[in-house]
Amino acid sequence: MNGPHDLGGLDGFGPVMKEANEPVFHYPWEKRVFGMFPALMALRFFNLDELRHGMERMSFASYLTSSYYEHWLHSFETLLVEKGVLTADELSSGKASSPQGPSDSMLTPENANGLARSGASTRIDLDVAASFKVGQSVLAKNIHPMGHTRLPRYARGKVGEVVEDHGVFVFADSHGQGTGASPQHLYGVKFLATELFGDDSPPNDSVTLDLWDDHLVAS
């Protein structure tokens, strides 16, 4: 969706504000939200692309006026209710309607760091044919899906060059809608700044963006 998260190329947000000696977390609550991320991933109620789309569905004003871990919190709450794991009443009361013992898939202190150290790549060991080759000229489609997409507005309708074939990955656009993995090749596609942002851009500068087969057509 063309939501509040699709920020590339916008003006008017002012200078980058660096914070000297920035701590990893600013508030204790941020630590809890952060730590819930791997714990919730381990439960597999939703995938990471659905989690991203949960943030993208925030209202523009909320997205732009809240901090990053508030985006996570919003998406956790939204998805857990949508998936039927919790109810809005439980969230507002802070009380589980039917307390239960530890679930089998619960992340424990013993396996927490193991998960952190292994992660969960969405690379898929499948022999899917690549539609494009390194060096090939490709057009990023002009699509405006209402769901999650990794093709940002600034690159749509633009011509670039495939500079890398990363291999076969889960397709985030469908995965984020819960409509399947649709494994396909992921490419690094290099777009000249002049193609993206017009002739006044520096002639040799570029943006390389990772896009899937379904985002591209031969050009």
Added chain:
Amino acid sequence: MNGPHDLGGLDGFGPVMKEANEPVFHYPWEKRVFGMFPALMALRFFNLDELRHGMERMSFASYLTSSYYEHWLHSFETLLVEKGVLTADELSSGKASSPQGPSDSMLTPENANGLARSGASTRIDLDVAASFKVGQSVLAKNIHPMGHTRLPRYARGKVGEVVEDHGVFVFADSHGQGTGASPQHLYGVKFLATELFGDDSPPNDSVTLDLWDDHLVAS
């Protein structure tokens, strides 16, 4: 600029909220702000395009969380201070540092409705050659100026057809930067919805947008 005002094609703002029996104004302060608009236009400290750009320069969060007449108020304050008509101190204190008698160009109750009834067209009676003809295919340039522009993001890089030549008008993009009137032809350019928003759009639907010579190249 690609600011908070360039809303065409975005998702996530929810349904249109109609208000039954909506009054012309909701608060007394809105009336004062509204009435200051013609009064300030009459003084010619700034033009209407500069006024628009003053709103566009609001922060995203402020723009999206404030009401329309607050946009006007913000732009009045910004421009009057920038043009040296007022100081920020005067605005915050509500006191003029040096009170003066009525200016010659002040809008009076006697001439107020005359101004409202005549308006101030930016059409210019100048014999400027048109670069394009009705029926011609044109490409809207991919430009990303930091100032005011009437070429919205959703139409940049898109091909349309000239359906109307409105005649010669002040060029809002330069006028809004205070860099001159640069009079040129203004055209109605019809873009198919499929060209703007992709192949899933209804095949016969379209958006017609008024664009100037400097926004277009032959296609």
Added chain:
Amino acid sequence: MGANHRDPDPEVVLRVKSLEKVLSDKGLIDPEAIDTLVDFYENKVGPQNGAKVVARAWSDPEYKKRLLADGTSAISELGFSGMQGEDMVVVENTPKTHNLIVCTLCSCYPWPVLGLPPVWYKSPPYRSRAVKDPRGILSEFGLDLSEEIEVRVWDSTAEVRYMVLPERPEGTDALSEEELAELITRDSMIGVERVEYKES
């Protein structure tokens, strides 16, 4: 907009008072001129003007031709002209084509014929969606158009202001121009609804 049902923001009220006072003390604005303008747009200009234009066009084929050929001049024949409507174009709804007016970049609107715009016209939901999903917008306003009807959106960028000439409803042949004008709504002249008529 929920914002309109709340109490006014005291900080905004104070800013407006300060601005008007400073400008007035400097001899730059006359608060009575503001009163005059507010009265004009609150009480003398509004969609009743546009309704007269539409009713005339429905009743007088020659006027309709002039209106579609040169909106500004035909509208001024009825005495309507001025600020934010200096250059007018009127687009005609037909059984094959439905027109819809929006201003994605600000809130351009033809003041002399429709008065000041409603809040929804100026707000992000309408401005963002009218160009990409006009049929969705129309559906929310209660108008589900068949695929055969072409939807033409006009993104009004300020120099030229647009007004829709809606279709004349069936069964209104016997109505006078004044009676017709009574049927015509603001929203039908923006293009988000049709003019309805039920014989009583």
Added chain:
Amino acid sequence: MGANHRDPDPEVVLRVKSLEKVLSDKGLIDPEAIDTLVDFYENKVGPQNGAKVVARAWSDPEYKKRLLADGTSAISELGFSGMQGEDMVVVENTPKTHNLIVCTLCSCYPWPVLGLPPVWYKSPPYRSRAVKDPRGILSEFGLDLSEEIEVRVWDSTAEVRYMVLPERPEGTDALSEEELAELITRDSMIGVERVEYKES
């Protein structure tokens, strides 16, 4: 971000407490697992990891070749791997090319080598401007690049995480790998600054 110097929003604090409590009561999360993870990312993972990778690449040409050919595997040689860095690509700054990493759509960042991202990396000013005006961003970080240098921005979309291999500064030939690692900053591995060295 000014927001970080304010007191925490009590409503947010309450929402977080409620969520953790309900999930815990339902047997879905163990708060001690959260403690463990927080400790891991607060104290055991951070840009010191990436600095070791860069220092090794500067010191060992064969390692550098492997790092640029297969970032994931070369980085795991040093023991770094895992969540949000499962598939790594390392891009090399040279006198002719300057690389810059951003994630315009969210805040993708290579956790195993750089730790968790700073607030500015996740915020609209950086995300909006890095693709359109990277030179302006670099200038704010104190780096004014000549026109001859090609600026390559990598908009990281999540599957593949990027890290910059900065240029080794002049005069560091005599430094050990450990001494080199001390010079290497987080921001140089995002590409918003260069690694500096002043002989003492």
